[in-house]
Amino acid sequence: MSPIDVLIEVERLExxxxxxxxxxxxxxHAEGQTVGEALDNLRSVAEAIYELSVEQDLEFMPEHADATPSRIRWLIPQAEPT
Known part of the structure; x- marks a missing residue:
């Protein structure tokens, strides 16, 4: 199966x-001291949401009925040049 591209919003916290x-x-959603750490945490959150959705017969990703966390390709927008 092909990957599902998923755009992530990144916010720098004060x-x-x-x-x-x-x-x-x-x-x-997830937080971390670095974008990489936050992304690792986000992957863990996605796994937990997926497991709950399977247990409770809910949709994991409403726009992709056959989605699983392993198919997700996380896309992080590039910073604007300053």
Whole structure:
């Protein structure tokens, strides 16, 4: 199966670190001190949401009925040049 491209919103937090939000997966967001750490945490959150959705017979990704976390290719927007 082909990967599913999922765009992530990245927000730099005032207190330090980053917040990543994945609109394609309801409730999927995570924080970390670096973007990489936040992305690792986001992957873990996506796995947990997927497991719950399977257990409770809910949609994991409403726009992709056959989606699983292993098929997701996380896309992080490039920073604007300053």
């Amino acid at each position: 207190e330090g670190g980053y917040l990543l939000v994945c609109e394609a997966i309801p409730g999927c």
